Amino acid sequence: xxxxxxxxxxxxxxxxxxxxxxxxxxxxxxxxxxxxxxxxxxxxxxxxxxxxxxxxxxxxxxxxxxxxxxxxxxxxxxxxxxxxxxxxxxxxxxxxxxxxxxxxxxxxxxxxxxxxxxxxxxxxxxxxxxxxxxxxxxxxxxxxxxxxxxxxxxxxxxxxxxxxxxxxxxxxxxxxxxxxxxxxxxxxxxxxxxxxxxxxxxxxxxxxxxxxxxxxxxxxxxxxxxxxxxxxxxxxxxxxxxxxxxxxxxxxxxxxxxxxxxxxxxxxxxxxxxxxxxxxxxxxxxxxxxxxxxxxxxxxxxxxxxxxxxxxxxxxxxxxxxxxxxxxxxxxxxxxxxxxxxxxxxxxxxxxxxxxxxxx
Amino acid sequence: xxxxxxxxxxxxxxxxxxxxxxxxxxxxxxxxxxxxxxxxxxxxxxxxxxxxxxxxxxxxxxxxxxxxxxxxxxxxxxxxxxxxxxxxxxxxxxxxxxxxxxxxxxxxxxxxxxxxxxxxxxxxxxxxxxxxxxxxxxxxxxxxxxxxxxxxxxxxxxxxxxxxxxxxxxxxxxxxxxxxxxxxxxxxxxxxxxxxxxxxxxxxxxxxxxxxxxxxxxxxxxxxxxxxxxxxxxxxxxxxxxxxxxxxxxxxxxxxxxxxxxxxxxxxxxxxxxxxxxxxxxxxxxxxxxxxxxxxxxxxxxxxxxxxxxxxxxxxxxxxxxxxxxxxxxxxxxxxxxxxxxxxxxxxxxxxxxxxxxxxxxxxxxxxxxxxxxxxxxxxxxxxxxxxxxxxxxxxxxxxxxxxxxxxxxxxxxxxxxxxxxxxxxxxxxxxxxxxxxxxxxxxxxxxxxxxxxxxxxx
Numbered sequence: 001x002x003x004x005x006x007x008x009x010x011x012x013x014x015x016x017x018x019x020x021x022x023x024x025x026x027x028x029x030x031x032x033x034x035x036x037x038x039x040x041x042x043x044x045x046x047x048x049x050x051x052x053x054x055x056x057x058x059x060x061x062x063x064x065x066x067x068x069x070x071x072x073x074x075x076x077x078x079x080x081x082x083x084x085x086x087x088x089x090x091x092x093x094x095x096x097x098x099x100x101x102x103x104x105x106x107x108x109x110x111x112x113x114x115x116x117x118x119x120x121x122x123x124x125x126x127x128x129x130x131x132x133x134x135x136x137x138x139x140x141x142x143x144x145x146x147x148x149x150x151x152x153x154x155x156x157x158x159x160x161x162x163x164x165x166x167x168x169x170x171x172x173x174x175x176x177x178x179x180x181x182x183x184x185x186x187x188x189x190x191x192x193x194x195x196x197x198x199x200x201x202x203x204x205x206x207x208x209x210x211x212x213x214x215x216x217x218x219x220x221x222x223x224x225x226x227x228x229x230x231x232x233x234x235x236x237x238x239x240x241x242x243x244x245x246x247x248x249x250x251x252x253x254x255x256x257x258x259x260x261x262x263x264x265x266x267x268x269x270x271x272x273x274x275x276x277x278x279x280x281x282x283x284x285x286x287x288x289x290x291x292x293x294x295x296x297x298x299x300x301x302x303x304x305x306x307x308x309x310x311x312x313x314x315x316x317x318x319x320x321x322x323x324x325x326x327x328x329x330x331x332x333x334x335x336x337x338x339x340x341x342x343x344x345x346x347x348x349x350x351x352x353x354x355x356x357x358x359x360x
Numbered sequence: 361x362x363x364x365x366x367x368x369x370x371x372x373x374x375x376x377x378x379x380x381x382x383x384x385x386x387x388x389x390x391x392x393x394x395x396x397x398x399x400x401x402x403x404x405x406x407x408x409x410x411x412x413x414x415x416x417x418x419x420x421x422x423x424x425x426x427x428x429x430x431x432x433x434x435x436x437x438x439x440x441x442x443x444x445x446x447x448x449x450x451x452x453x454x455x456x457x458x459x460x461x462x463x464x465x466x467x468x469x470x471x472x473x474x475x476x477x478x479x480x481x482x483x484x485x486x487x488x489x490x491x492x493x494x495x496x497x498x499x500x501x502x503x504x505x506x507x508x509x510x511x512x513x514x515x516x517x518x519x520x521x522x523x524x525x526x527x528x529x530x531x532x533x534x535x536x537x538x539x540x541x542x543x544x545x546x547x548x549x550x551x552x553x554x555x556x557x558x559x560x561x562x563x564x565x566x567x568x569x570x571x572x573x574x575x576x577x578x579x580x581x582x583x584x585x586x587x588x589x590x591x592x593x594x595x596x597x598x599x600x601x602x603x604x605x606x607x608x609x610x611x612x613x614x615x616x617x618x619x620x621x622x623x624x625x626x627x628x629x630x631x632x633x634x635x636x637x638x639x640x641x642x643x644x645x646x647x648x649x650x651x652x653x654x655x656x657x658x659x660x661x662x663x664x665x666x667x668x669x670x671x672x673x674x675x676x677x678x679x680x681x682x683x684x685x686x687x688x689x690x691x692x693x694x695x696x697x698x699x700x701x702x703x704x705x706x707x708x709x710x711x712x713x714x715x716x717x718x719x720x721x722x723x724x725x726x727x728x729x730x731x732x733x734x735x736x737x738x739x740x741x742x743x744x745x746x747x748x749x750x751x752x753x754x755x756x757x758x759x760x761x762x763x764x765x766x767x768x769x770x771x772x773x774x775x776x777x778x779x780x781x782x783x784x785x786x787x788x789x790x791x792x793x794x795x796x797x798x799x800x801x802x803x804x805x806x807x808x809x810x811x812x813x814x815x816x817x818x819x
Contacts, residue, residue, distance in 0.1 A: 037506040147387050151409075151800070224500045225572055233395040233498035234801050323566065325573045326500030328801045329409050 002110070011097070011116050018096050022255040023058035025314060030054065032315065033322045065248035073145060073241045080143035085242065085249035088136030092256035095129040098122035099263045100184040102273045102303040103280065105295060114273075114303065115184055122183040123175065126264065127168055130220065134160040136253065137222075137229060137238050144241035152238030155329060156229035159219060162333060163226075166340035167216040173209040173344075173351040174202050174268050187272030191279065196286040199276045202269035208347045210269045212340050217261040218317065219336070222254060225324040228332060262313035270309050273302035384412060387800070391420050395498050395804045398814030400788075402795075402803070409799045414792045421814035429778035433744045434460050434717075437778060439530045444780060444816040446527060447490050448483035448759045450519065452816075453532035456778075458613060459754035459765035460534045463747040464717060472536050472710045473615040474656040478549075479531065480614075480756070481645040481652075482519060485556065486512045487759030487811070488596075488638040488645075495635065495808030496567060499576050504563050511559035514552040521548060534745060535717035540710050546653045553646050560642060568639070577632035581794045581806030584629060591793075592786040595761025597810065600637045601629030607757035619651050634809040673722065680726030688727060717745045744773035751777075760784045760811050782816040 027042075031054065034041025045056040072081050102114030119125050134157065141153015175181055178189035192200045203210045219226040230237035239250045266272055277285050278301060282292035293301065327335070385406045390396035399420040405413040425444065429437045441452040454476045461468065493508030516526045521542050523529040531538050542548075567573045583593070585601040598605055606623045608616040624640035626633030671679075671691040679688050715734050724731025737743050747769040755764035761783030768777040787810045794806050 033503075037503050038510060039506070147385055150385075151387075151406075155409075227500065228801075231801065233500075233804050236394065322503050324501065325496065325567075325570065325576060326801075327572055328576055328799060330799065331572075331575050 006110070006112055007116065010112075010114070014096050014099075014101070014116050015093065018093065018256065018259060019252075021259055021310075022252055023062075025255045025259065026058050026061065027055055028314065029318055029321075030057065032318045036319070036322045062248070065245045068244035070244040070246060071241075075145045076241065077143040077145075080139050081241075082246070084136050084140035084143060085239075085246045085253070086136075087139060088133060088253035089249045089256065091129045091133035091136070092253045092260060095126050095133075095260055096256075096263070098125050098183060099260075099267060100187055100272060101263075101306045102299050103188075104184075105299040113184060114299065118184065119182070121181045123171060123181045127164065130167075131160075131164060133253070133257070136250075140242065140250070141229075141238040144238075146241050148235045148240045149238050151235045152229045152231070152240070155231070155235075156222065156238055158329075159222075159226065159228055159332060159336075162336040163216040163219040163340070166212060166336055166344050167220065169341070169344035169348060170209045170212040170216060171268060172348045173206045176348070176351050176355060177202075177205050183267055183272070187267060187274060190271040191274050193277070193286065199271055199274065201271040201274070206269065206347070206351070208343060209351075210265075212344045212347065213268065214265060216336070216340055217265065218320065219332070221257045221261055221317070223258065223317065224321045225326050226332065227326055228329060231326065258314060258317055259310065262310045262317065265313050266306060266309040271305075272309075273306040275301050275305045278302075382407070389803065395807060397494065398812050398817070400812065400814070400817075402791075402807075404795075404800070404803070406800055409801065411795050411798055411800060411803065414795050416788060416791050418788060419818050421818040423815075423819065425819040426778055426780065429775055431774065433773050434534050434747070434775060435745065437775065438532060438534075439528065442528045442530055444782065444819065445487070445758060445760070445763070445813045446815045447811075447813060448480075448487035449527060449529050450479040450483040450523070450531055451487075451756060451758050451763060453529065454480050454614070455754065455756040455758070455763050456765050456767075457532040457534050458756065459752055459767050460745075460747065462754050463750060463752040463767055463769055464534070464714075464745070465748075466535055466714045466717065468536055469657075469710060470615070471540075471657045474652045475537055475541060475710060476532065477614045477616060477619065478541070478649050478652045478656075479519070479522060481649045482515050484645045484757075484759045485642045486515045486519075488642050489515075489556075491759075491808070491811035492563070492635060492638050495631075495805055496563075496573070498804040498808050499573065501566065501570075501573065504566050507559050507563055507566075511556045514555045518545075518549060518552050521545065533718065535714055537710050549649060549653060553650070556642075556646065560639065564639065567635070574632060576802075577635055577805055578628070578630055579632075580798050580802040581631045581634075581809060582629055583790060583794060587790070587793070588629065591790040593761065593790060594786065595758065595783050596634055596637045596641060597761060597787050599623065600626035600633035602627050607755050607762050611755070613754075613756060615652065615655075616648075618655065619648050621645075621648050621651075631805045631809045677722065677726055685727060742773070746771060746773050755781070758783050758816075760787070760813070760816075763816075780816070780819055782813075782819065784810060784812045784817050788812055788817060 030042040033039075042054040042057045043051055045051070045054065045060040047056055050056075072078055097116040098119050100113065100115040104111050104113045106112075117125075137156040137160070138153050141149045141151075141156065144150075174186070178186045180186050180189065190199070190201045194200045194204060198204055222229050230239075239247055242250060277283050278293065278298065280295070280298055282290060282298075284290050387404045387406050388401065389404055390401040391399045396402070401417040401420070403415040403417070404411050423443070425440055428440055432440075437456060438453055441456045442449040444452045458476075489508040489512045493505040493512075496508075497505035519529060520526050522545065523531040523538070583591075583597075583601055585598075585603050588598045588601045589603065593601075594605060594607075602625055604623050604625045607613070608621075609623055621644045622640075624637045624644065626637050671688060676688050676691060715737075717738075719725075719738055720731040720734045725735040726732070738745065749769055749771045751766070751768040753764055753766045755762045757763070762781065763783055764781035766777070766779040766781070767775055770776040791807070791810065794810075795803050798806065
């Protein structure tokens with residue numbers, strides 16, 4: 001019973017944390033693009049005269065989205081049309097269950113892993129959910145009965161499937177090095193130090209995989225430079241026939257995906273909740289100094305470290321989004337199949353040979 | 361009127377080469393579509409992402425400019441020309457005024473020529489900034505667009521200080537310009553260009569060697585030099601195909617023959633070359649303006665206050681209305697230099713002395729009978745500017761290409777016919793050729809590089 005309660009608390013924590021982060025993401029997007037583009041950015045929404053640098057805009061957005069009329073075009077498949085955004089958001093949200101956001105800690109003699117679902121094949125689960133998420137986009141494209149939406153859906157299908165392969169293969173290298181598909185164990189594996197100084201994070205041992213992973217993952221988020229399914233000035237996007245909160249849900253799913261990718265990049269390549277030189281007994285600096293840290297503080301530092309890394313990735317993605325133009329369909333396919341895919345495969349082969357050589 | 365597109369009708373199976381039956385998709389792009397700014401409609405037939413056929417429909421912004429021009433006097437057409445190419449209205453002003461001046465056989469003072477060149481080139485930069493910025497935005501590089509619009513804003517501030525308006529400038533007159541350049545314009549111009557150069561360098565860094573941008577732009581929307589000429593394409597579009605035709609060089613008007621500038625020429629005739637040509641033309645335009653400001657014959661910006669008696673214009677008008685001429689004989693009106701009725705010496709440097717075409721300064725109108733008569737002869741019904749019978753074609757280099765005005769006079773005070781040769785009309789006729797065979801995603805950069813301006817295309 002208590003176990004269940006703990007799980008519910010954890011699930012709610014992740015659920016609301018992620019949703020809030022997604023809302024903050026819209027604020028971040030507005031403000032960061034404004035900074036890049038010499039603008040002030042959204043600052044109009046206010047409550048009792050308080051503007052808080054436009055922090056109320058996500059709130060205003062959601063009120064607007066919920067109160068707008070919901071339009072289903074004539075001739076569209078009503079059920080699928082409604083199901084599509086739900087699919088998108090649902091699968092984006094459940095994926096977060098497998099992401100560990102802190103080390104285990106003891107509470108009343110109970111070991112609590114800071115992870116909603118401890119799955120020993122968490123990576124497979126995440127890729128499964130990511131693949132299912134594509135269905136939201138595809139269904140939106142097909143159920144809208146609109147040629148633009150159809151084109152968007154087609155583009156999304158091709159893009160997601162092509163890049164998921166590169167994404168999966170890029171991760172294989174990491175799995176081989178740390179020898180586990182359990183993300184919590186994978187993060188723990190990144191706790192050692194190389195030559196005493198360099199944290200043995202994924203990026204250190206698998207830099208090529210990181211580049212491939214980041215590129216492919218960006219493509220998964222469907223944002224510029226990979227926003228072909230949306231391609232606003234070309235085909236408007238797969239959600240062209242959506243309005244109100246249904247549209248909002250696609251939007252939300254986009255932001256959730258960005259955060260998810262940031263979480264994955266952090267977990268796989270940047271040591272997850274690891275803080276450099278921090279072990280469960282305290283800081284052990286390579287120059288010999290030590291600094292004891294209590295257990296709750298250790299866990300908290302881990303959660304903070306994880307959050308900071310995720311936010312840094314979000315900011316990085318945003319920077320790319322407001323700097324680069326968009327690919328074309330065939331160029332995107334070429335990059336995926338002739339660029340990322342072979343590199344990822346070669347990376348796996350090199351990693352495998354290196355591991356075999358070292359083990360011998 | 362929906363025209364039938366040749367090839368197979370909608371829904372009919374296309375020639376199935378494999379086992380799977382495929383069908384083309386008919387996609388209606390526009391008139392309400394984010395990339396179809398200026399409102400046009402393209403009915404495209406897609407094979408997957410590839411455009412196999414396209415039908416371009418224009419005319420959504422037809423306002424009857426040419427017919428409207430026949431109903432007003434010669435100067436009255438000028439506000440209408442503002443609305444032709446609304447991104448660079450000053451060039452239209454210049455083109456039309458010079459066409460009517462050619463019809464009348466009059467010449468304008470040298471300083472006026474230089475002013476016209478300066479405002480034209482500033483407009484050309486604003487036009488190219490808009491075009492390049494919008495093309496980049498449609499490729500997803502939104503930031504570049506806002507940078508360029510920021511630079512355009514600095515230039516529009518210049519335009520505003522000269523003409524008093526940002527878009528509906530109505531600055532030129534038959535036989536001159538409305539008012540001289542404001543005080544401190546050269547300085548203002550230098551600052552604005554400094555900012556513009558900075559923005560251009562920034563945008564250049566963001567785009568020119570950006571692999572994604574180059575891949576998107578090069579090789580798409582190609583047209584050969586021969587094809588471009590046979591379609592009647594002019595301007596940056598033609599120059600990108602390798603033909604160095606520029607009205608400013610080949611039949612110089614105003615003071616372009618005395619100014620030094622290069623005409624950038626492309627080689628491949630694709631979107632990327634057009635982008636490069638436009639980027640370089642902006643630099644050249646700034647060079648022209650700087651030279652013009654340096655070489656311009658000085659005009660009396662303001663009468664030396666010691667030699668005359670300054671009087672507010674409104675007071676002068678009041679005095680004149682009650683016949684108190686001696687009191688204002690030696691006075692000059694103090695007005696905003698951008699308003700009509702500025703001091704008399706100021707006018708002679710920017711407008712022709714021809715009494716047939718140009719309104720006298722207000723102090724003359726109210727101060728002596730000759731001025732009053734000249735004024736009435738120009739403004740009263742049935743009078744006004746009356747060019748001799750004849751017809752004339754005069755072309756200037758618009759931002760998009762050769763902008764020609766064909767004016768016919770029957771000797772009356774309104775034009776018998778005004779015909780515009782809009783540069784983007786010719787390019788639009790080549791649009792299907794440009795996009796067929798390319799992908800749906802190439803439609804936007806190609807259409808963007810045309811820089812279609814609805815106002816001038818549909819008139």
